[in-house]
Amino acid sequence: MKKNKPKYTQIIDAAVKVIAENGYHSSQVSKIAKQAGVADGTIYLYFKNKEDILVSLFQQKMGNFIQKIEEETNSQQTAVEKLLKLIEKHFEQLTADHHLAIVTQLELRQSNKELRLKINEVLKRYLTVIDQIIEEGIQDEIFRNDIDKRLVRQMIFGTLDEAVTNWVMKEQHYDLVEQAGAVHDMIVRGLTYRT
Template structure:
């Protein structure tokens, strides 16, 4: 298997986003992804074992980039309350910029088989750990209530962000996702602030 780097690898990942967003995961044949990436069908198998591997790799690549951006940004913000605000903003900005990626992550990933969902869960855990660290820091600094269960707060935060994006997609992205960020941030602060 070829290294998972380079122009062809990236072209396949980007093509997979477009094809899966347009046709749905179950109808996104490897041949369609190859055609969209402008590579031979066999080239896909130099980088990926199968279509499931393409989907997992796509999520790992895109989520990995997002998590790096979030960590870099949050490292420069001292206040956990402001970190939370920026995390929400970045999440919305990242998906609002790429409607096709939003469709894949919000709709199509959830229709995959259990093995794929398990791998997606492992990748997603890295993002959930970032949310946990923001909540933990807020508790330690006395900004967030000390009686908050971090896992419950994480589910509340991620679940609200996730549902907001899914609703936006279901409404054909007809309004600004970014305009939702401040209201959601205020909702969280009222629920977890001291």
């Protein structure tokens, strides 16, 4: 399978760097090929076009991202602990790869509707993790049972997404991971019963 070949990964990694540094629209396939150390034609053995590279990049990188979040949250006991781990891993993974953070937070937003729909397909798995944490919290009577689960999911994802976008826009001049505890505290306060 092509996705297991080293050149596929080389091209994906090169595309992240080139798109982050030049913007999606200014990132010619030839620039990606040069960064990957392959001939222009080699790209087309793996990808149909530049859009296919962007979608594949997102599928691969976010697939790995989500898998790590699933593994880390599953190792926690309570919904509150799982939510904290999810927030920490979300922030840690994107701060560890600032090129990927730029691509996911800025460049993917400028893509066309069809491309965004493909990207949303990948995100469904991540949203499912959030849904499971919310559901577990409600079942264990940690989170309120009168909440709109869909709205809560949107608020959690939206909060994390905006925090990373703001960090990228501020050119990573502060420690995003340090904010995980405060973000977690605000979300949990909104989800738990008031005493």
